[in-house]
Amino acid sequence: MEIKIDSKGYYGEFGGTYVPEILLSNVENLKKAYYEAIDDDDFKKEFETLLRDYVGRPSPLYYANRLSQKYGAKIYLKREDLNHTGAHKINNTIGQILLAKRMGKTRIIAETGAGQHGVATATVCALMDMPCVVYMGALDVARQRPNVEKMKMLGATVVPVQSGNKTLKDATNEAIRDWCCNPRDTYYIIGSTMGPHPYPEMVAKFQSVISQEIKKQLKEKEGRDYPDTLIACVGGGSNAAGTFLNYLNEKRTKLVAVEAGGLGIDSGETAATMHCGTTGIIHGAKTLLMQDNDGQIIEPYSISAGLDYPGVGPLHSHLFKTGRMKVYAVTDDEALKAALDLTRLEGIIPALESAHALAALEKMKFEKDEVVVLTVSGRGDKDMDTYLNHFSK
Numbered sequence: 017m018e019i020k021i022d023s024k025g026y027y028g029e030f031g032g033t034y035v036p037e038i039l040l041s042n043v044e045n046l047k048k049a050y051y052e053a054i055d056d057d058d059f060k061k062e063f064e065t066l067l068r069d070y071v072g073r074p075s076p077l078y079y080a081n082r083l084s085q086k087y088g089a090k091i092y093l094k095r096e097d098l099n100h101t102g103a104h105k106i107n108n109t110i111g112q113i114l115l116a117k118r119m120g121k122t123r124i125i126a127e128t129g130a131g132q133h134g135v136a137t138a139t140v141c142a143l144m145d146m147p148c149v150v151y152m153g154a155l156d157v158a159r160q161r162p163n164v165e166k167m168k169m170l171g172a173t174v175v176p177v178q179s180g181n182k183t184l185k186d187a188t189n190e191a192i193r194d195w196c197c198n199p200r201d202t203y204y205i206i207g208s209t210m211g212p213h214p215y216p217e218m219v220a221k222f223q224s225v226i227s228q229e230i231k232k233q234l235k236e237k238e239g240r241d242y243p244d245t246l247i248a249c250v251g252g253g254s255n256a257a258g259t260f261l262n263y264l265n266e267k268r269t270k271l272v273a274v275e276a277g278g279l280g281i282d283s284g285e286t287a288a289t290m291h292c293g294t295t296g297i298i299h300g301a302k303t304l305l306m307q308d309n310d311g312q313i314i315e316p317y318s319i320s321a322g323l324d325y326p327g328v329g330p331l332h333s334h335l336f337k338t339g340r341m342k343v344y345a346v347t348d349d350e351a352l353k354a355a356l357d358l359t360r361l362e363g364i365i366p367a368l369e370s371a372h373a374l375a376a377l378e379k380m381k382f383e384k385d386e387v388v389v390l391t392v393s394g395r396g397d398k399d400m401d402t403y404l405n406h407f408s409k
């Protein structure tokens with residue numbers, strides 16, 4: 017069956033628009049503006065020009081020789097860590113700030129976990145001269161200090177959120193609250209493939225430049241434009257969606273997603289939403305989420321702030337439930353080990369989130385000469401405190 021979104025914003029049973037009444041017309045206007053924009057040549061040209069000259073795209077597809085030897089497959093790394101601001105998040109914020117401008121919005125808000133989306137949003141707000149407020153869980157403010165300082169230097173206001181377990185979910189709640197209070201002038205730049213329709217579709221679209229480039233680059237390097245296996249980590253799902261989007265209906269390509277197991281999927285301290293979740297509604301969409309029998313959200317846990325979220329985007333819930341995508345859960349310790357491995361084998365210090373994707377290589381079996389593309393979603397600079405703490409023990 018072909019995988020695509022329907023006119024109401026559902027992938028199979030997941031997605032939709034579950035927002036307070038006051039935001040309905042906002043979401044409707046956004047949908048209209050988005051569909052117009054992506055059909056407009058001027059919009060496309062401005063987006064592509066900024067991706068090239070400002071973000072530094074295309075990002076390299078790097079053949080990782082020593083990593084390949086270790087696992088007995090041909091492993092290519094899609095280097096989103098080399099983008100301006102250090103992760104894939106900037107692809108999406110460029111698209112959405114252009115849309116916000118087009119819609120005549122004058123104020124930008126965002127949520128952030130690891131701070132990468134906050135930095136990417138503060139960056140495009142500086143670029144476009146727009147005021148910017150970033151909501152961030154207080155725990156994340158503490159564990160991602162370099163990114164908090166960058167946001168402030170870029171001119172953004174960072175609001176630490178004290179509710180819940182003080183991470184991404186709580187920051188998202190607060191951003192939605194702000195949007196409800198300021199529906200007219202404010203544009204909410206969501207950082208992942210979550211939220212009400214059209215956000216999941218829109219974020220996937222802006223990130224799909226990743227798989228467009230993989231197609232071209234693989235054709236040059238391997239003589240065919242599809243890999244046998246694609247691997248990406250999943251928090252809300254945007255780097256994975258970008259990596260997979262142009263291959264969703266390519267039967268020859270296996271899709272592998274890696275979520276954060278935390279201390280283990282049975283430990284109660286986990287963010288493995290697809291392993292542990294059931295269908296419910298979170299932040300505007302029907303999707304898989306971790307909840308108790310009363311529908312109360314179970315607080316997630318991961319060492320990686322960017323994966324520490326109790327839900328996952330509706331596209332991923334659908335890919336998982338239909339069996340199109342295989343999902344692994346990787347623990348904190350496995351991710352830390354994989355981060356050190358990549359650093360010593362290839363001289364690349366990955367983000368902790370990306371290290372989860374790398375750790376899945378240990379759990380997989382490959383055919384000889386199997387072509388694998390793994391997206392390195394970001395660089396490890398923001399995680400140096402965590403790495404140093406752990407590796408000096």
Ligand SMILES: *Cc1c(COP(=O)(O)O)cnc(C)c1O
Pocket residue numbers: 103104105130132133207208209249250251252253254255256322323367369370393394395
């Ligand atoms: C935010 C982030 C993630 C997780 O978000 P997705 O939307 O699932 O991609 C992964 N890696 C890095 C480096 C991030 O900053």
